Amino acid sequence: MDSPTLASAFREGTPLLGAWSMTAQPVVLEVLAGEGFDFLVVDGEHSENTIADLAMGVRTIDAVDTATDSVVRVSGPDRAEIRRVLDFGPAGIVIPQIESAEAAQRAVEATAYPPDGVRGVAGGRASGYGTDLSKAVATANESVATILQIETEGALEDVETIVEIDGLDAVFVGPADLSARLGAFGDFDAEPFREAIDRIVAAARGADVPVGTLATGIDTIEARWNEWDVDFLVAGTDVGYLRRGAAAYLDRFDRSKTR
Structure with missing residues (x-):
């Protein structure tokens, strides 16, 4: 029997906790995967990572002997980039900067092989470099998690349509982009932002599609999970962990100095 996939976990409504990697450094990913997160997102939008860095990140996560799944965020809804990323075999893909229902439809189609989509067929890592190509084509549409970001006015306006798209997991x-687009950057208590969160969550629940978000600090986890009522969470970034850890040591040293 095949192992459960990230996509099937989303479909079953399993509460999931992930982390975000801006660095894609193998040591960092090995450490985080070893901690037992359900998934790790390797960032290809707001980072210096090349396509090769993203591929190495996926390989690193997959090589760690835990159940942590590899996910890649691409830079946007570009069909060629989506195809290249999926060919090296992440368990899921995050697509940002969706501006409309039409753009969302095209993005989801880019992740799926025909007849459900327009993904090109090639013998990359995801298909054992061609040795499992037939199986990959037959199973990838169901086994790879497709996640769309809702962070623009257009996506918000069309969210009830977007969550009904076949193939969306x-x-x-x-939160940063959405609040900025709504004219309330970083003010997650602003009325337009909270109304947007309520609308997105209601639309997703109505379509039985999980909705998640990012908690950038430990003190925001409970509010994001309970007040925003999301189904899965990304709890911080590797760069954030590094900065907070360093700051804690510096603060403790400052408070310990007696001479």
Whole structure:
């Protein structure tokens, strides 16, 4: 029997906790995967990572002997980039900067092989470099998680349509971009932003599609999970962990100095 996939976990409504990697450094990913997160997102939008860095990130996560799944965020809804990323075999893909229902439809189609979509067929890592190509084509549409970010006015306006798209496994609220687009950057208590969160969550629940978001600090986890009522969470980034850890040591040293 095949192992459960990230996509099937989304479909079953399993509460999931992930982390975000801006660095894609193998040591960092090995450490985080070893901690037992359900998934790790390797960032290809707001980072210096090349396509080769993203591929190495996926390989690193997959090589760790835990159940942590590899996910890649691409830079946008570009069909060629989506195809290249999927060919090296992540368990899921996050697509940001969706501006409309039409753009969302095209993005989801880019992740799926025909007849459900327009993904090109090639013998990359995801198909054992061609040795399992027939199986990959037959199973990838169901086994790879497709996640769209809801972070623009257009996506918000069309969210009830977007969550009904066949082949969509989850939606992810980008709080920084969404608040900026609504004229309330970083003010997650602002009325337009909270109304947007309520609308996105209601639409996703109505379509039985999981909705998640990012908690950038430990003190925001409970509010994001309970007040925003999301189904899965990304709890911080590797760069954030590094900065907070360093700051804690510096603070403790400052408070310990007696001479």
